[in-house]
Every structure is written in C-alpha cells, then in structure tokens.
Amino acid sequence: MFTTRQLLTLTVTIMIAAITCALVLATGAEWPGALLGGGGAGGATLATLPKLLNRRET
Numbered sequence: 001m002f003t004t005r006q007l008l009t010l011t012v013t014i015m016i017a018a019i020t021c022a023l024v025l026a027t028g029a030e031w032p033g034a035l036l037g038g039g040g041a042g043g044a045t046l047a048t049l050p051k052l053l054n055r056r057e058t
Contacts, residue, residue, distance in 0.1 A: 009052055012045070013042055013045040014042070016041050016042060018038065020038045020040075020041035020042075021034045021035060021038030022034075024038065
C-alpha cells in the first residue's frame with residue numbers, strides 16, 4: 001500500500017506537527033492557536049511531500 005519512503009515521510013510529518021503543537025502550548029498559548037501552529041507546520045511539510053516522493057534515488 002505504502003512504500004517505506006512514503007511511510008517514513010508521513011511519520012516525520014506527524015512528528016513535526018505534534019512537536020510544533022507542543023512547543024506552542026509550552027509558550028502559554030491557547031490550544032486553538034497551538035493546533036493552528038501544528039497544522040501549519042504539518043501542512044508546510046505536506047506541501048513538500050510530492051517533491052520528496054518523486055525524487056529518484058541514485
């Protein structure tokens with residue numbers, strides 16, 4: 001279903017979103033702001049996903 005590379009990229013994306021959300025919460029922000037920050041980080045990572053997955057390994 002998924003290649004190892006795709007699975008790894010999706011896992012890293014989820015980790016980036018979770019870490020960003022936690023860091024924003026640690027600064028004392030409200031939870032909606034933290035979710036938006038985490039979503040933004042995850043979205044930015046997913047925006048680069050097609051480029052990462054289409055690269056050919058040499």
